[in-house]
Amino acid sequence: xxxxxxxxxxxxxxxxxxxxxxxxxxxxxxxxxxxxxxxxxxxxxxxxxxxxxxxxxxxxxxxxxxxxxxxxxxxxxxxxxxxxxxxxxxxxxxxxxxxxxxxxxxxxxxxxxxxxxxxxxxxxxxxxxxxxxxxxxxxxxxxxxxxxxxxxxxxxxxxxxxxxxxxxxxxxxxxxxxxxxxxxxxxxxxxxxxxxxxxxxxxxxxxxxxxxxxxxxxxxxxxxxxxxxxxxxxxxxxxxxxxxxxxxxxxxxxxxxxxxxxxxxxxxxxxxxxxxxxxxxxxxxxxxxxxxxxxxxxxxxxxxxxxxxxxxxxxxxxxxxxxxxxxxxxxxxxxxxxxxxxxxxxxxxxxxxxxxxxxxxxxxxxxxxxxxxxxxxxxxxxxxxxxxxxxxxxxxxxxxxxxxxxxxxxxxxxxxxxxxxxxxxxxxxxxxxxxxxxxxxxxxxxxxxxxxxxxxxxxxxxxxxxxxxxxxxxxxxxxxxxxxxxxxxxxxxxxxxxxxxxxxxxxxxxxxxxxxxxxxxxxxxxxxxxxxxxxxx
Numbered sequence: 001x002x003x004x005x006x007x008x009x010x011x012x013x014x015x016x017x018x019x020x021x022x023x024x025x026x027x028x029x030x031x032x033x034x035x036x037x038x039x040x041x042x043x044x045x046x047x048x049x050x051x052x053x054x055x056x057x058x059x060x061x062x063x064x065x066x067x068x069x070x071x072x073x074x075x076x077x078x079x080x081x082x083x084x085x086x087x088x089x090x091x092x093x094x095x096x097x098x099x100x101x102x103x104x105x106x107x108x109x110x111x112x113x114x115x116x117x118x119x120x121x122x123x124x125x126x127x128x129x130x131x132x133x134x135x136x137x138x139x140x141x142x143x144x145x146x147x148x149x150x151x152x153x154x155x156x157x158x159x160x161x162x163x164x165x166x167x168x169x170x171x172x173x174x175x176x177x178x179x180x181x182x183x184x185x186x187x188x189x190x191x192x193x194x195x196x197x198x199x200x201x202x203x204x205x206x207x208x209x210x211x212x213x214x215x216x217x218x219x220x221x222x223x224x225x226x227x228x229x230x231x232x233x234x235x236x237x238x239x240x241x242x243x244x245x246x247x248x249x250x251x252x253x254x255x256x257x258x259x260x261x262x263x264x265x266x267x268x269x270x271x272x273x274x275x276x277x278x279x280x281x282x283x284x285x286x287x288x289x290x291x292x293x294x295x296x297x298x299x300x301x302x303x304x305x306x307x308x309x310x311x312x313x314x315x316x317x318x319x320x321x322x323x324x325x326x327x328x329x330x331x332x333x334x335x336x337x338x339x340x341x342x343x344x345x346x347x348x349x350x351x352x353x354x355x356x357x358x359x360x361x362x363x364x365x366x367x368x369x370x371x372x373x374x375x376x377x378x379x380x381x382x383x384x385x386x387x388x389x390x391x392x393x394x395x396x397x398x399x400x401x402x403x404x405x406x407x408x409x410x411x412x413x414x415x416x417x418x419x420x421x422x423x424x425x426x427x428x429x430x431x432x433x434x435x436x437x438x439x440x441x442x443x444x445x446x447x448x449x450x451x452x453x454x455x456x457x458x459x460x461x462x463x464x465x466x467x468x469x470x471x472x473x474x475x476x477x478x479x480x481x482x483x484x485x486x487x488x489x490x491x492x493x494x495x496x497x498x499x500x501x502x503x504x505x506x507x508x509x510x511x512x513x514x515x516x517x518x519x520x521x522x523x524x525x526x527x528x529x530x531x532x533x534x535x536x537x
């Protein structure tokens with residue numbers, strides 16, 4: 001630890017680190033010599049003027065900053081460490097007796113910053129299995145939409161099938177969240193993935209045998225919706241257990257979003273080619289087989305978590321407890337309200353894509369696949385940009401901007417009758433949609449209380465998926481009476497209005513989040529005045 005009242009020169013080759021936080025929230029970064037000189041000068045000036053140069057704890061912490069701690073640094077303090085180096089790689093390569101900052105430098109030296117969450121073995125397994133399974137999932141989504149349209153030629157039934165597949169999530173997700181908080185999340189996902197595999201294989205058998213009807217599609221879509229009601233909050237809550245270091249959580253969410261959108265890019269294109277060459281049934285079969293990859297990855301994981309304690313309270317009490325937490329916590333409430341609107345009015349445009357492909361752009365299943373692939377490309381670009389971020393600060397503002405971008409892309413798509421212009425609008429809409437989704441997920445997963453994680457993520461599931469069935473039904477009805485293009489234009493305008501509303505709520509969101517970020521050591525502290533710099537969200 002370096003003292004501010006010392007004038008001796010540092011030895012040649014000294015490496016200096018500035019650390020904030022403690023434990024799992026300890027964040028250390030290497031300081032350049034010029035930056036350290038400014039830091040030291042600011043500290044001396046503050047001490048000379050008697051400015052209380054505190055962070056978020058007590059005067060004892062202030063003494064630790066200025067004069068060096070006599071015990072380990074506590075959460076909320078900031079300190080500069082000097083580590084002499086006998087060779088250029090002495091600090092980074094040392095394995096024994098490393099300080100946390102040196103360990104962080106060693107890890108980041110081996111894994112690119114944009115992919116740092118992949119240093120966790122369990123998350124590596126998850127990404128490997130999900131990357132394969134999600135391609136099959138997107139193939140099934142495209143094939144289901146085209147199958148319904150081929151069987152019925154009805155925009156209303158396109159919306160109805162989507163409604164049947166998503167309404168169970170709206171009804172069951174709160175109860176599922178309670179169970180996710182009570183049960184072993186790894187086992188929950190093993191069950192949900194196995195049941196989803198059975199559902200896809202059943203749909204494949206019916207389609208390939210020529211016995212599929214719209215009634216069967218409705219029934220099996222409802223079964224998948226029931227499975228998703230437990231799978232989605234379980235998967236979101238399980239992410240924290242796969243990534244042991246909370247500092248890598250935001251990066252893990254961005255990588256997960258990148259993976260989803262890489263599948264969104266590949267899956268629809270493959271589905272379009274397979275449907276054009278043969279039958280939708282082969283897409284369902286490939287999807288069913290692809291679930292084996294994620295099941296195998298879950299079985300290979302070694303998750304170390306405390307033994308699950310069975311809740312002594314009733315489910316209704318825990319439901320009420322979760323609702324009180326979500327509705328009373330301004331950041332989570334505001335984010336979920338915005339994305340409930342986006343899910344209701346913005347997301348359902350996907351169910352109308354077969355109409356745009358066939359009637360507006362005068363194409364076929366390959367056009368459908370290209371449009372979905374363009375949206376996936378934009379979403380993938382948005383997710384990769386988030387993965388490259390070094391901090392979650394500023395994500396609140398990004399949610400508002402991305403909502404506006406998504407709305408503008410929808411309006412442009414609704415106005416377009418040109419294939420290439422429509423592809424461009426899908427790129428923009430996909431980019432805005434994914435930036436908003438991943439940013440909101442990162443903020444919620446970072447600030448939520450661990451004991452409430454399953455229930456909060458169940459309400460997150462309702463906002464993103466549970467509202468979609470009503471949106472799909474509404475979009476199908478509107479398209480039936482007013483046409484698909486006008487429906488998408490109106491929905492885009494509502495999304496723009498929602499983004500504008502969220503922007504007006506940002507100050508209140510930041511005010512509520514700032515103390516949490518400060519406690520976790522995420523929010524930077526202005527060393528000269530003790531004031532925070534930048535937005536907290």
